[in-house]
Amino acid sequence: MIPLEFTTFIGRFHPLFVHLPIGFLLLAILLEWYEKYTKTDSKSKLVPYAWFLGGISAAIAALCGWYLGETGLYREEDLFVHRWLGIALVVASFLGWYVKKNREKSSSLVQNGFNILLLGMLFVEGHKGGNLTHGDSYLTEYAPEPLQKLLGAEVGKDSLPEFSTPDSVQLYNDLVYPVFETKCIACHNDEVQRGGLNMATTEAFQVGGDNGPIVIAGNSLESELFHRITLPQRNIKFMPPTEETLTYDEIKVVEWWIEQGASFEDRIVSVAVTETIKPVLLRRYGLDTSPKPWYEMVQLPFLDSGTLTAIENQGFVVKSLGGDNPLLDIAYSGNDLTREQLNALENVKEYITWLSLAGTNVQDEWLSMVANFPNLTRLQLEKTTISDKGIQSIKGLEHLEALNLYGTRVSDSSLAIIGKLKELQRVYLWNTRVTLENAKRLEESKEGLEVVIGENF
Amino acid sequence: MSSLGTTLLKLALELELENMCTHHHNKNYTRRDFLTKTTLGMGALSMASMLDPIGLFANEQPLIRTPNDGGGILGKPHFPAKVKRVIYLFQSGAPSQLDLFDYKPLLNKMNGQDLPESVQQGQRLTGMSSGQASLPIAGSIFDFKQHGDSGAWMSDLMPHTSKIVDELCFIKSMYTEAINHDPAVTFLQTGSQLPGRPSIGSWVSYGLGTDNKNLPEFVVLVTKDKYGQPLYSRSWGNGFLPSQHQGVQFRAGKDPVLYLTNPPGVDGKSRREQLDHLQRLEQINHQDVGDPEILARMAQYEMAFRMQTSVPEIMDTSDESDYIYEMYGEDSRKPGTFAANCILARRLAERDVKFIQLYHQGWDQHGNLPNAIKVQCKETDQATAALITDLKRRGMLEDTLVIWGGEFGRTNYSQGQLTPDNFGRDHHPKCFTIFMAGAGIKKGFTFGATDDFGYNVVQNPVHVHDFQATLMHLLGVDHERLTFKFQGRRYRLTDVHGKVVKDILA
Numbered sequence: 001m002i003p004l005e006f007t008t009f010i011g012r013f014h015p016l017f018v019h020l021p022i023g024f025l026l027l028a029i030l031l032e033w034y035e036k037y038t039k040t041d042s043k044s045k046l047v048p049y050a051w052f053l054g055g056i057s058a059a060i061a062a063l064c065g066w067y068l069g070e071t072g073l074y075r076e077e078d079l080f081v082h083r084w085l086g087i088a089l090v091v092a093s094f095l096g097w098y099v100k101k102n103r104e105k106s107s108s109l110v111q112n113g114f115n116i117l118l119l120g121m122l123f124v125e126g127h128k129g130g131n132l133t134h135g136d137s138y139l140t141e142y143a144p145e146p147l148q149k150l151l152g153a154e155v156g157k158d159s160l161p162e163f164s165t166p167d168s169v170q171l172y173n174d175l176v177y178p179v180f181e182t183k184c185i186a187c188h189n190d191e192v193q194r195g196g197l198n199m200a201t202t203e204a205f206q207v208g209g210d211n212g213p214i215v216i217a218g219n220s221l222e223s224e225l226f227h228r229i230t231l232p233q234r235n236i237k238f239m240p241p242t243e244e245t246l247t248y249d250e251i252k253v254v255e256w257w258i259e260q261g262a263s264f265e266d267r268i269v270s271v272a273v274t275e276t277i278k279p280v281l282l283r284r285y286g287l288d289t290s291p292k293p294w295y296e297m298v299q300l301p302f303l304d305s306g307t308l309t310a311i312e313n314q315g316f317v318v319k320s321l322g323g324d325n326p327l328l329d330i331a332y333s334g335n336d337l338t339r340e341q342l343n344a345l346e347n348v349k350e351y352i353t354w355l356s357l358a359g360t361n362v363q364d365e366w367l368s369m370v371a372n373f374p375n376l377t378r379l380q381l382e383k384t385t386i387s388d389k390g391i392q393s394i395k396g397l398e399h400l401e402a403l404n405l406y407g408t409r410v411s412d413s414s415l416a417i418i419g420k421l422k423e424l425q426r427v428y429l430w431n432t433r434v435t436l437e438n439a440k441r442l443e444e445s446k447e448g449l450e451v452v453i454g455e456n457f
Numbered sequence: 458m459s460s461l462g463t464t465l466l467k468l469a470l471e472l473e474l475e476n477m478c479t480h481h482h483n484k485n486y487t488r489r490d491f492l493t494k495t496t497l498g499m500g501a502l503s504m505a506s507m508l509d510p511i512g513l514f515a516n517e518q519p520l521i522r523t524p525n526d527g528g529g530i531l532g533k534p535h536f537p538a539k540v541k542r543v544i545y546l547f548q549s550g551a552p553s554q555l556d557l558f559d560y561k562p563l564l565n566k567m568n569g570q571d572l573p574e575s576v577q578q579g580q581r582l583t584g585m586s587s588g589q590a591s592l593p594i595a596g597s598i599f600d601f602k603q604h605g606d607s608g609a610w611m612s613d614l615m616p617h618t619s620k621i622v623d624e625l626c627f628i629k630s631m632y633t634e635a636i637n638h639d640p641a642v643t644f645l646q647t648g649s650q651l652p653g654r655p656s657i658g659s660w661v662s663y664g665l666g667t668d669n670k671n672l673p674e675f676v677v678l679v680t681k682d683k684y685g686q687p688l689y690s691r692s693w694g695n696g697f698l699p700s701q702h703q704g705v706q707f708r709a710g711k712d713p714v715l716y717l718t719n720p721p722g723v724d725g726k727s728r729r730e731q732l733d734h735l736q737r738l739e740q741i742n743h744q745d746v747g748d749p750e751i752l753a754r755m756a757q758y759e760m761a762f763r764m765q766t767s768v769p770e771i772m773d774t775s776d777e778s779d780y781i782y783e784m785y786g787e788d789s790r791k792p793g794t795f796a797a798n799c800i801l802a803r804r805l806a807e808r809d810v811k812f813i814q815l816y817h818q819g820w821d822q823h824g825n826l827p828n829a830i831k832v833q834c835k836e837t838d839q840a841t842a843a844l845i846t847d848l849k850r851r852g853m854l855e856d857t858l859v860i861w862g863g864e865f866g867r868t869n870y871s872q873g874q875l876t877p878d879n880f881g882r883d884h885h886p887k888c889f890t891i892f893m894a895g896a897g898i899k900k901g902f903t904f905g906a907t908d909d910f911g912y913n914v915v916q917n918p919v920h921v922h923d924f925q926a927t928l929m930h931l932l933g934v935d936h937e938r939l940t941f942k943f944q945g946r947r948y949r950l951t952d953v954h955g956k957v958v959k960d961i962l963a
Contacts, residue, residue, distance in 0.1 A: 282959050295537065317668075322534030322933045382852060404852035428852035454850030 011068030020057035048100040055093035082128040217262040295353040331356040356380035364390035383407040406430040430454035529666030534933025539897025541856040550820030553867040554890035560610040561911040565596030586883040592870035607901030617842035623901040630905020630914040638686040641864035655696035658812035662702040668809035671767040677704040681793035683818040697943040699753040709793025786839035796840035824881035854895040862891025926955030
């Protein structure tokens, strides 16, 4: 351990030395250019001297850097480039020293070529090193948003991780461990192990502290860890003993993790997302665990304007759902709808997710065309003469979530079909021939279906 | 790059030509705008191509012509919207949350005792009660019960609304910055306490445009013969947005929209011809001066012409059945009442008007609260509940949002003398309750909480800007991205604040 610790000690001087070659070499190049600019005849000896200093300091920085890299705290692929470019920089500086010492021997093209080459190397190498230390987003994090976009940075990165979908999020690594890392691991790690507890690695974590394991899977109340973080703060055993106690959300995350089996591998999609943890996930991590509506899951290329205009020319009001969603919200109003017009929608049938034919003269027979719209989630047929016959033909709409039939001629015999629409969540039956009693029965028979018949008042 | 270059060249040429042809100052492009755009634009482009030569043009959004966009500046929403239209039942004067929704039995227990300093914490009071020798705690004299499956607390002042609590989402932790009516109303409506910014409805109209070209996007209905604090029309003003986005007030009576009907002896045909000629003249004027307000005025002439037929159709409620009037309450037969306006609001919503705002004044009960609030509730309770029920059974809550609320709350202590059956309450910006119903939000849900004194928010505070951000979010608009440049700076509804309250979203 001792030799490694000593080299690490040396390695940590890297940030100190690394700035010296930047200064020396930059100064050397600027001095040379200044001479050229002022057209001085005598070539200053300072220029090669500065190159020499640059080379020496670069070598020292490289040596420290080599040891710092050995600590294993850096990403291998980034480190590789930075390390070898650094070595190349040392070599280039000494070559430069030689060239500058014998300036009369080579053309100004070679001279300037060396300058430019070295400037480029300095910039790239410096940037790579900065990224290694501070992270890729350090430079652009606070740049104005348009500039961030220009630089291709990820916009809007917060200190807390924001996950776009819950699918890939690991319960322990992404949610629980970061809590331990900020609040516990300072006193429970490989070096310091208060109470004999090391929480830095999963293996050590499972061993537990002086009194054995600190987590009992599935039982937060019996788990020493949970007990300690939820004691009254004045209790001597309360953890952590610093000002930095766990917040409500953090405690809830830890509790949830223990209750769900305290696994180190589980993704959050494979455990039960309880009602109490949902708002925490949403608030703290921006993780929306509620099921997404179908229209947000369909992926299709955007329609071209020609196709859209063609439908508009048939008298439909066509709207894009918004954002980068390609789906359409289509409506017709008026009493002059024809079968041919409805047929025109066939070309965009995958795109229609909301369709309103409310108040039109739509006929029962025409609904078989509507039944072909695979991604239809909302269908409005209210205030039409649609009857049970029409409803027969839409039973294949497997993603339909809302169906408005108020003010139509549908009756109780449609309820069986409505009840079989798999994803249906709301159906509106006010002012139809459906009886209150049967509507109630339908609602009770199908989980998650709300039947609105308007008996209030 | 080359196409951009040509565009810039063309722009420069056009400007040059324009300057040669006229002596007028074109307000659309200033010299400064031109220089900023060209120099910065080119600089940015070249920098980008140096840094990321491949990526610069690779990730362009696919170009999509927005279908039938209704003329909103955004073309289409930023993301799929849950809400297509809003009915905002604004209760002007600030209803007492402590006597309607926010049940605080501790206040009854401590009735008459002085409000502890530890609760008030030196927060400012209005001049109306700051000089009082004592601030006696006033428990509500109304009976509170839990209602529905959701168990929401409601006082017996709103028996009808109590029946539909399972449709409602209460926010009990609203707070504002203003302590007096006009700044508070202005703040809630425009995001700023100082007048001059556009109202929410104007922003919606500007951003999303219309769904019905025959009616304005933003319609305002004010209950007639209600007094109290003044209600200025700038509450529904367009501020610095083009003026066709201002709210249009429909009044009760013969002339719902003032100056809309043709004068005696002028028929529709000659009106049309007159407008056509006017259009041509204004067109010339616009080419000459370039003032965008000319376009706004032309748009409004045309809208007014179309409204000559669409407005009478809306206002003629003779096709509503008797049971509708019974449902909305006796008042609903009298034009200009809150109840009648609720029926109109539904009719406007059915015709896809985007933002319908009702105002009902008279909630400012500094004294005589128990009696005055009864009158207010009688005027609004039944119609509010009826409107929500009516929208629900028509399936309109699928994409309509109803909001009920005032501009701030009222104090937990009595302004003036506290007697067993009478008291008043002063203005209280630290907490108030609003409720919503409809698309995109949880129902049968209560969000946020105040302390046992009903004085401070203790859980999930919702600032006015947060409420506005959430409202825009429901309409498919990122409140940070709908902006308008005015006097050298980009403005938005929520200024530089506002966080979407995700917890209430369904």
